[in-house]
Amino acid sequence: MLRRVMLLATAACLLSSGCTSDSTDHATIQVDHVTALADQPVxxxxxxxxPHAGVTLSAQAPDRDGKTWRAEATFTADDHGAIDLDRAGPTGGSYQxxxxxxxxxxxxxxxxxxxxxxxxxxxEDGRPVEHVEIQVLQKGKTLADVRLTRQWLAAGVTTKTLTLAADKVSGVYVAPPRDAPNRPAVLVFGxxxxxLGVKPVAALLASHGYPVLAIAYFHAPGLPQDLRDIPLEYFATAARWLARxxxxDPAHLIALSAxxxxxxxxxxxxxxxxxxHGAVLYAPTDVVVGSFPEIGGAAWTLGGRELQYDARIPVDHVSGPVLAIAGSDDQLWPSMTAAPRIALELDDAHNRFPHRALIYPQAxxxxxxxPYLPMGTKEVHPVTRRVISLGGTRAGxxxxxxxxxxxxxxxxxxxxR
Known part of the structure; x- marks a missing residue:
């Protein structure tokens, strides 16, 4: 049952002017989770x-730069004077x-x-928190509002910074509460x-009970500034630290990246x-690509040797599940074809672990x-400072x-399990 959060607003109705049919005395906002993880729907x-009154619902939230983001959508109440956003679509506004x-x-x-x-x-206190204010508006008046809190770190989740000097890895370890049983762990990197922009993903995964180590491997203090000659052994060092x-559960350590x-x-x-023991691959490639942003060199090394540019990434020894996720309108590179190729190559290698490719239309x-955060379809790349098109639609x-x-x-x- 929905937990009721009610704020009452009374609209004055003068006898001389009468009340219109869509005027309302009050409105009640019902929400099941006033405070929730950022990836939890409410x-x-x-x-x-x-009945059949027209109102506008709005949401607004400040970002880390102090700018207030806002969405609005208009709705028509049903025969009982109610609107359930899980069942009713807006007649206009910022989404359809x-x-x-x-x-x-x-x-x-x-x-x-x-x-x-x-x-x-x-x-807040070093932890990302989104405060979203939901309002019910009619003819410029606020009939009801409620403030929701969206968190990235659940209670009991802790963080620890790793440094190159002390740990030979630059990153952040995010751990579930100590009383949690041994769980699969995730090594995540961008x-x-x-x-180290992957910290929010690490925080949410740890909040779901999985130990996570988020690492930087270039374009960070003390690390190479270019994606060039990055040793795979660096990632292995991070994985060994995480496994300890x-x-x-060191038998189920997954690499996750994009x-x-x-x-x-x-x-x-x-x-x-x-x-x-396996990987989650967002917008993947199935071949080795060269250095970045300057081309002409190798991106990765293994045993001190450069990995050949444009060579197929082998999958013969993969010892865990692989999940490849891509959008059909990826405008940076053909991840929509690379993802299914990875799954097929695992088939050809007779890999016994679950593996699949998920391709989403208009993404x-x-x-x-x-999900659930505003995101554009273009970006100014943090390294090159050039505008790049990512593809897809916001809804897709x-x-x-x-x-x-x-x-x-x-x-x-x-x-x-």
Missing amino acids: RLAVSGLH GVDGMGLFWSMNPPDGDPDLQAYAPPA GSEGG QPGV SRGTEAALLLSDHFPDLV GHAVSGA NEAALRQGWTAVLALLESLA
Whole structure:
């Protein structure tokens, strides 16, 4: 049953002017989770309206730069004066169709091109937290509102910074509560953006009970500034550190990455099968690509030797599940063909572990991570500072994020049984 969160607003109705048929005395917002993880959907409903009354529902949230993002959608109440966002589609606004979380991912920034921007939550005590205010509006008046809190770190989840000097790895370890049983663990790292932008993914996975080590491997202090001659042994060092941690099941350690990082994830799975037991590959490639941003060199080395550019990534020794996720409209590279090729190559290698490719229509390159956050279809690349087109539509990318994230959590849960 929905937990009721009610704020009452009374609209004045003068006898001399009368009341129109769509006026309302009050409205009640019902929400099942006022505080929830950022990847958890919430159910929103409105009651107390006049039958068939028209209202606007809005959502707004400040980002880490202090800008307030906002979405609006207009709805018509049913015969009982109610609106259930899981069942009712808007008649207009920032999203279309029935979507209970439409107000969240369709928020736009107050300035600039929304397709060039992605929402980044502010931090409280060093932890990312999104505060979303939902309002019911009619004729410029607020009938009801409620403030929701969206968290990336659940209670009891802890973080530890790893340094090159002390640990030979640069990253952050995110651990579930100490009383949790041994669980599958995830080594997560990013793509051609470099740095440590994958921390939100690590936080959410740990909040679901999985120990996670998020690492940077280039374009970060103390590390190479270019994706060039990066030793696969660096990732293996990180995986060994992760495997030794309390609460980690070392027999189920998965590498998770996106874009350029999928090369390293798949290479690790094949060259270090006793250490890394499968991979989650977002917008992947099935071949080794060269250095970045300057071309002409090797991106990866193994045993001090450069890995050949444009060579097929082997999968003969992969010792765990592989999940490849791509969008059909990836405009950066052909991940939509690489993902199924990886699955077919695992078939040809008679790999006995689950492996599959998921290709989502109207989705582009930005299919990695959790859903329900506003995300554009273009970006200014953090390394080159050039505008790149990622492809897809905002709605298509959101659908891919939801289904892909669900598949990732299901894979990890299957390993925990």
